[in-house]
Amino acid sequence: NTDTFDAIIGPAPSGVAAKMLDSFKTDKVPACSGSTTAANLQDGGGGYFFRTAPGDDLQGPALATLITNDGHKKVAILARNDDYGKGFSESLTTALTDGGAKVTTTVLYNPDASNFDADVQKALDSSPDAVAIIGFNDDGAKVVSTLIGKGAGPSKMPTYTADGMQSNSFAKTV
Numbered sequence: 001n002t003d004t005f006d007a008i009i010g011p012a013p014s015g016v017a018a019k020m021l022d023s024f025k026t027d028k029v030p031a032c033s034g035s036t037t038a039a040n041l042q043d044g045g046g047g048y049f050f051r052t053a054p055g056d057d058l059q060g061p062a063l064a065t066l067i068t069n070d071g072h073k074k075v076a077i078l079a080r081n082d083d084y085g086k087g088f089s090e091s092l093t094t095a096l097t098d099g100g101a102k103v104t105t106t107v108l109y110n111p112d113a114s115n116f117d118a119d120v121q122k123a124l125d126s127s128p129d130a131v132a133i134i135g136f137n138d139d140g141a142k143v144v145s146t147l148i149g150k151g152a153g154p155s156k157m158p159t160y161t162a163d164g165m166q167s168n169s170f171a172k173t174v
Helices: 014-027 056-069 083-098 117-125 137-149
Strands: 031-033 049-051 074-080 102-109 130-134 159-161
Touching: 014 031, 014 049, 014 083, 056 083, 056 130, 056 159, 074 083, 074 117, 083 102, 083 130, 102 117, 117 137, 130 137, 137 159
Parallel strands: 031 049, 074 102, 074 130, 130 159
Antiparallel strands: none
């Protein structure tokens, strides 16, 4: 029967996985994703959803440790306005605060926007000593390009990113 599956490899994006969690449980089909990291997937799928990538609830504290160990105490966060960005930024905020740093602002941006000037300006107006960008390669590169255009790119402002922006093509995209 072509309508039956023994297992599903994927989905790749956290947002898609979140929409499918009830189906995995209802249909009793195990799914395993190698790239979903959103914290809200931790206990989903009724035992039928698995992932191999560490969740954002683990990555946030790791990134916070890196930022605070580098001596930064005032951090602006620019994050995608989706499950990935929200969950990661919340985890990062908690860990930064627990580590003695202050989050000067969290700006949730529309990843499909064509212009990030207002979002980046809001982050810069909060007077951070570092910026954390929680995005994917394409939108994250546009945010970094906007920072550079405003004279606050990585060469001027310590800029941190996470797994979603790890790509061989990132530099070309910026």
